[in-house]
Amino acid sequence: MSQAIHLSQIYLDANATTPVLPQAAQAALTAMEDLFGNPSSSHITGLKAKNMMEQTRQRAKTLLGTGKGKLIFTSGATEGIQTGILSGLIKARENIEPGKNYSILYGATEHKAVPNSLEHWNSILGLNAEIKAIPVDSLGNLDLEFIAREVPNALMICTMAVNNETGVYQDLQRLEQTIREHNADTFWMVDCVQALGKRPLKLSETSIDYAPFSGHKLYAPKGIGFIYIRDSAPFTSFIAGGGQEGGLRSGTENLPGFAALNVIFEMLLDHENSCFSTAEKLEQYRQQLVSSLTAAFPEIVFNHSFENSVATTLNFAVPGFSSKELMDLFDAANIRVSSGSACSSKVTRSFVLDAMGLPAWQSESAIRLSFGPAMTQTEVDEACDRIQLAASALTHSCLMLDDTQLSDDRTPLDGLVQLRGGASCTWIYADLKTKQVLIIDPLPELEKRINTLLECQQLAPIAIIDTHGHADHISGRVALAQKHLKQQKCDHLGWPESSAKIQIDGIALDMIKLGELSLVKVASPGHTDDSISLLLTSDITKLKSSTHFAFCGDTVLMGSLGRTNFESSSSNKMFHSLKQLEQLIGPNTLLCASHDYNNEFTTSLMAEAARNPLLEGALNGKLSEAEFVTEKAHLDANLNDEVGTEIMCGAYTTDCQKMAIKEYDASNLQQLAQSETIKWIDIREPHEYALQHSLGIKTMASDSINVPMTRLVQFIQQHQDDKSSEWVLVCRSGSRSLVVAQAMQRLGFSNIAHLKGGYALSS
Known part of the structure; x- marks a missing residue:
């Protein structure tokens, strides 16, 4: 065992949270050690604390141009959002006319805290208003025509100044004009969390009623925030109690948080003595990072326009790479970025990018890189160097090509590789000695990766085969075959016509060679009429003991059997295909399916029969063909037709509960x-x-x-x-x-x- 060497962290996830600025941390520490009085106390220690708190409030009001509006300190943005929504909706309830239909509007790209809070209070207050998402265009701009049409009946409208995923900012002046021309009285909340320190705000010059902010998004500690409330806007205390904050928000004040914010506000107001960069400098940083990312990943796609987004946020995707892969790559380089995707086969898309109408792959593969206004040139330079180094490392996995790097410096491929596109699987088997390769169920989105792998490893395909006609996606087989197997004649699934004919257990089968191994084709109709299983074996006379892998398509899935309710399906035929497969390969051969919905990688007939009564009954003779058909119909009736962007090819027979480890x-x-x-x-x-x-x-x-x-x-x-x-x-x-x-x-x-x-x- 050896310990890891510390490598400096490059933190590029500022939209999630920021480190506490050293000056702010020192101010907070001083407040805890020296200025610890309760602002409600009348002695000198309490008066000093109250003075610091009011100094912080005054600086915030000056910075934000609040005029006569209130500024109340909170625990953070979520509390501010609740305060604004509750205050607006309680007042709006007083003016509801019986029999009239009302709505509540929010931006479709809004942080989930807003629509979730709207649903909560709409229900609690018994308003029964229809909550509607305001569409956005491909640039993330709110649909003003929709607002003009819907806002006359809106009790409240909620928008955001700057989006947390893309950095897209709204034209608040045009937005205000549209809202007030069509409804001068509706209550308007603007989430300003990501705008602080990045966009100019003069709140008193607007008709914004509520504007929540959060300290930890701009170098203050977590647990401190504030909300602006327009002087004419209604207000209801979200937290009642001891009457702090002039009775507006009860609870003993967070003095260390105030002290930290005080320093942040002072720096934002005094540009000459601030560590915060100017807008021009932040734009230079963005361009430098963009140049570095583009050099590292030439096919990179940015998911937003730079014309209407703050310089501190970059949202991008790289064709052929999942967000998880890029997250792991950046983390290995000690660079912190964030992803909108969950680390599982059940792909989670970005609802923000979906709302903008971006292609599914961009939404599923998005990476957000964000930094704060205290970013330095040294940090940007180091980040750019590290990004380039991270991209270069991909050559070791043959995910990218680098002609300057020797081929023997890359990890040689010998054996089976499983590539994924969402929940779909592509299987590649390479024989190191002969430099031959077999490709099974290639996905179109993996075409470039497969081509790169073949070139990098100098591999020659002997066959590119689909296990069946895929209903949930277009096969990538044809394009790969045209590039690598132009002279090979094959059937519609890619099986070579020149294959050898053999007899195994009285069954006539086709076979091709891969180095010292043999690939045997077995017809396995059921999921589709053309389904086949491919058995990779070292001895065709002893399939049960010598088959390394059985590529079974969607005949057997982890936790399920392939669906049989397609036009070309037959549960009767699947019954016989399963029994024949068990006869040929036995219970322990590893099955490699076309889909892996639950991150289980591989399985065997024994492992599946242990949790799948339908399969177990078919293999052990407990179920007749007719009983199997009936039970299979019940199973398919439970299908959830989509996972991510894919059609489900099998219904779970079990909830696939994970074992304790x-x-x-x-x-x-x-x-x-x-x-x-x-x-x-x-x-x-x-x-x-x-x-x-x-x-x-x-x-x-x-x-x-x-x-x-x-x-x-x-x-x-x-x-x-x-x-x-x-x-x-x-x-x-x-x-x-x-x-x-x-x-x-x-x-x-x-x-x-x-x-x-x-x-x-x-x-």
């Missing part, structure tokens, strides 16, 4: 280091290793085996006879290692554990 944490490391029986598996991708090596970072477990998730199924197959050893999995954060540990335990690895928190919490 033994966990170690940083406190166990010394004990683990002394163990001679533990085998470490580091499941990070090769480029993460390469990047940390180039940055001089040593991994915690120097004797670990590197098994990337893309090559996990190959590892499981190679260790079928070593399932009782104590394996401890580790990754960057502990999330991937937990998922892999659960998958391996389900397949019989009885002594599996993982390192909770991963390298991130163990260095």
